[in-house]
Amino acid sequence: MSTTNTFVQNQEPKVHDTDFEVRSLDTMCVSDTEIKEPWYGNLKYLVIGVLFGIVFVKAEIISWFRIQEMFRLQSFHMYGVIGSAIAVGMLSIFLIKKFNIKTIHGEKIEFHDKKFNKGQIYGGLLFGLGWAITGACPGPLFAQIGTGATAVVVTLLSAIAGTWVYGRFREKLPH
Amino acid sequence: MLEWLKQPWPWYVAGPLIGLTVPTLLILGNKSFGISSSLRHVCAACLPAKIPFFQYNWKKEVWNLFFVLGIFFGGVLAAWLLSNPDPMVVHPNLQAEMAGYGITDYSGLVPTEVFNWPALLTPRGFIMMVAGGFLVGFGTRYAGGCTSGHAIMGISNLQMPSVIATCCFMAGGFIMANLILPFILSL
Numbered sequence: 001m002s003t004t005n006t007f008v009q010n011q012e013p014k015v016h017d018t019d020f021e022v023r024s025l026d027t028m029c030v031s032d033t034e035i036k037e038p039w040y041g042n043l044k045y046l047v048i049g050v051l052f053g054i055v056f057v058k059a060e061i062i063s064w065f066r067i068q069e070m071f072r073l074q075s076f077h078m079y080g081v082i083g084s085a086i087a088v089g090m091l092s093i094f095l096i097k098k099f100n101i102k103t104i105h106g107e108k109i110e111f112h113d114k115k116f117n118k119g120q121i122y123g124g125l126l127f128g129l130g131w132a133i134t135g136a137c138p139g140p141l142f143a144q145i146g147t148g149a150t151a152v153v154v155t156l157l158s159a160i161a162g163t164w165v166y167g168r169f170r171e172k173l174p175h
Numbered sequence: 176m177l178e179w180l181k182q183p184w185p186w187y188v189a190g191p192l193i194g195l196t197v198p199t200l201l202i203l204g205n206k207s208f209g210i211s212s213s214l215r216h217v218c219a220a221c222l223p224a225k226i227p228f229f230q231y232n233w234k235k236e237v238w239n240l241f242f243v244l245g246i247f248f249g250g251v252l253a254a255w256l257l258s259n260p261d262p263m264v265v266h267p268n269l270q271a272e273m274a275g276y277g278i279t280d281y282s283g284l285v286p287t288e289v290f291n292w293p294a295l296l297t298p299r300g301f302i303m304m305v306a307g308g309f310l311v312g313f314g315t316r317y318a319g320g321c322t323s324g325h326a327i328m329g330i331s332n333l334q335m336p337s338v339i340a341t342c343c344f345m346a347g348g349f350i351m352a353n354l355i356l357p358f359i360l361s362l
Contacts, residue, residue: 056253071353082327089327090331131348134304144250154305158309161312163211
C-alpha cells in the first residue's frame, strides 16, 4: 500500500481522496506483500493460473450452456461449484485467521473489509446481464480463448473497454 | 486415469479446487483472489489517459496478469490434452429452446453458431460479443469485483457487500437469460 499512497500524494487533493476511496472499495486482486520479489516469482501465479484454467475447462464452468442452465434453474452444477468453492474458501480463511498462518515469506496475511456502496447493486446487475449474454465472467473469458474460441478475444477487448469507460466516468456515476 | 481426466469433472471436485485457490494465493504471497481487476491493470498499463482511476502502481499487481495468462494456457492445455471427445450433455429443455434459435452444435463449450468471427457483423453476434463483453467489464468494475473477487473471496471473508453484489449478479443473470436473451437470440 505504501507505494500507492506515496504515489497518490503527488496528485491533487481531490484525486487523492478519490483514489484512496477506490483502493478501499476495490480491494480484490490487491497484493499486500511488502516483499520485493524478482520477476520470475510471478511464475508461481502463472502455474496456479494454468491449474485453475484446466479446472475451468474440465468442469465446464466456462461453458455458455452451463451458465444458461444455471440461470434457468435446469442444473445444479454451477451452484455446486460456486457453493463448494465458497465453503472451502471460508474454511481456509477461518483457519488462516484462527492459527495466524503466515505467508511462505513469513508475512502476516492481510484481509480487507469491503465497504458497501451502491455500485455493488448497479454494477452487480449490469455484470449479471453481461454474464448471461456472454456465458462468462472475466476469468472464463481467458480460458474460452485458450480452448480455441478465438472470437471471444473481441468479448475480452470489449470488457477491457467497459472497464476503461467505467474509470473515465466513475465520478459521474452514483456510488 | 487419463480417460477419467477427459470426462467432465463433477462439481464436488471442481468447486473445492477453485476454493483452494483462495488460501494458495494468500499463503504464496498475500494476494487476494480476484480476476476482474486484471482488466483494470491492462487499462492502467496500456491507456491510463490521465484518468485518476488508472493512476496507480499497476506493476505491483502484475502477478494478476501472470495469473490470467496462466488461465489462458490452462484452457489451451485442457483443450489439447484433456479434451472430451463427446458433445456436451445439456438439459433437454435447454436443447429444445436452443434448437429454436438455430443452436445445435454442442461439440464446443461455447456455441459456435453465436461466437464466431463472421457473426460479429450480425446484430445477434455484435450484441452478444461486443455489448455483452462491455457489460462484463463495466459492471464488474462498477461493482468492485466479479464472481471470484466478490462471490468467492468476498463471501469467504464474510463481507456483506459481497453478498449483496453476488445477489445482484444472479438477479441480472436471471433477468437477462429468461426475459431479454430470448429476443437477442431470435435476431
